[in-house]
Amino acid sequence: MKIKQSIAVFTTFAIACGALLCMSAIGQTSAKLTDPEIASVAVTANQIDIQYAQIAKKKSKNADVLKFAETMAKDHQSVIDKAVALVTKLGVTPKDNATTKSFLAGATKTKAMLNAKNGNAFNKAYIDNEVAYHKAAINEVENVLIKDASNSELKSLLQSALPLFKTHLAHAEMVAKEFNK
Amino acid sequence: MANTYSILKNRAYLLCFIFLVGSCTSTPEQKVQKEETAAHKVYNVDIKEMKFQPAELTVQKGDTVIWTNHDIVTHDVTEEKNKLWTSGPLAPGQSWSLVVDKSADYYCSIHVVMKGKLIVE
Numbered sequence: 001m002k003i004k005q006s007i008a009v010f011t012t013f014a015i016a017c018g019a020l021l022c023m024s025a026i027g028q029t030s031a032k033l034t035d036p037e038i039a040s041v042a043v044t045a046n047q048i049d050i051q052y053a054q055i056a057k058k059k060s061k062n063a064d065v066l067k068f069a070e071t072m073a074k075d076h077q078s079v080i081d082k083a084v085a086l087v088t089k090l091g092v093t094p095k096d097n098a099t100t101k102s103f104l105a106g107a108t109k110t111k112a113m114l115n116a117k118n119g120n121a122f123n124k125a126y127i128d129n130e131v132a133y134h135k136a137a138i139n140e141v142e143n144v145l146i147k148d149a150s151n152s153e154l155k156s157l158l159q160s161a162l163p164l165f166k167t168h169l170a171h172a173e174m175v176a177k178e179f180n181k
Numbered sequence: 182m183a184n185t186y187s188i189l190k191n192r193a194y195l196l197c198f199i200f201l202v203g204s205c206t207s208t209p210e211q212k213v214q215k216e217e218t219a220a221h222k223v224y225n226v227d228i229k230e231m232k233f234q235p236a237e238l239t240v241q242k243g244d245t246v247i248w249t250n251h252d253i254v255t256h257d258v259t260e261e262k263n264k265l266w267t268s269g270p271l272a273p274g275q276s277w278s279l280v281v282d283k284s285a286d287y288y289c290s291i292h293v294v295m296k297g298k299l300i301v302e
Contacts, residue, residue: 079253079254157253164254166231170294174293
C-alpha cells in the first residue's frame with residue numbers, strides 16, 4: 001500500500017515538474033510573442049482546462065471535484081468570452097505558435113491519461129493535474145504573456161485573469177488534500 | 182348667497198390647512214424610527230481581484246453592506262457556517278445588499294477560498 005502511494009506521489013510530482021519545466025523552457029527560449037500569438041495561447045489554455053472539466057463532469061461522482069470542475073468550465077469560458085470580444089474589437093486574429101502547440105500536445109496526453117482512469121484514481125489524477133496545470137499557466141501568464149503583450153487592453157485582461165488563476169490553484173490544492181491524505 | 186359662498190370658501194381653506202399641518206408632523210414613535218434609519222450607515226465591499234475588499238468589516242446592527250462584483254467572473258456572497266443568507270450568483274458589475282443584524286463569516290460558494298467577515302459591535 002505504501003509503495004503504491006509512493007509511486008502515485010512520485011508520478012504526480014514528475015508530471016508537475018515536467019509541466020513546469022516545459023513551460024519555463026518555452027518562456028526562456030522562445031522569441032517575444034506577438035499579440036495575435038498571445039491571444040492564441042490565452043484562448044487555447046482556457047479551452048484545454050474546459051476540456052479537462054468536461055471529462056471530470058462525465059467521470060467523477062465526488063461532490064468537491066464536480067463543483068471545482070463546474071467552476072473551471074464557467075470561469076475559463078468567461079475569460080475566453082472576454083478575450084474573443086477584445087480581439088474582435090482590436091481586429092486581431094489569434095495566431096498559432098510553439099506555445100499553443102506545446103499546450104495542445106500536453107493536453108492530448110493528459111486527456112488520454114484521465115480517460116484511462118476511474119473512481120478515486122481519476123479524482124486524484126484530475127485534481128493533481130489541475131494543480132500542476134494552473135501552476136504552469138500562472139507562470140506563463142505572469143512571466144511571458146503579460147510581459148510580451150503590446151496592447152494595453154490585452155495586457156490588462158491578462159493581469160485581471162492572473163488572480164483568477166491563482167484562486168483556482170488555491171481551490172485545486174484544497175480539493176487535492178482530500179485525495180493525498 | 183354671496184355670504185354662503187364665502188363661508189364655504191373659508192371652510193375649504195381651513196380643511197386644507199389642517200391637512201397640511203397633519204401631514205408635516207409625526208408621532209414621537211415615527212420620529213424615533215426616522216432618526217434611527219438616518220443613523221444607520223451604508224458600507225461598500227468591493228469584490229475585486231478575487232478578494233472581498235475589505236475582507237473584514239466592523240458595523241453596527243442595522244447597518245447596510247453593499248457588495249459589488251468588479252471581477253470578470255461570477256461570484257456570490259454566502260454566510261459560511263449555516264448558509265443563513267446568500268446573494269445568489271452576482272454577474273460582473275452586479276451588486277447585492279444586506280442589512281446586518283449579527284456577526285458572520287462569509288465566503289464565495291463558487292470560489293470557496295474567497296472569505297470575508299462581518300463584525301457587529
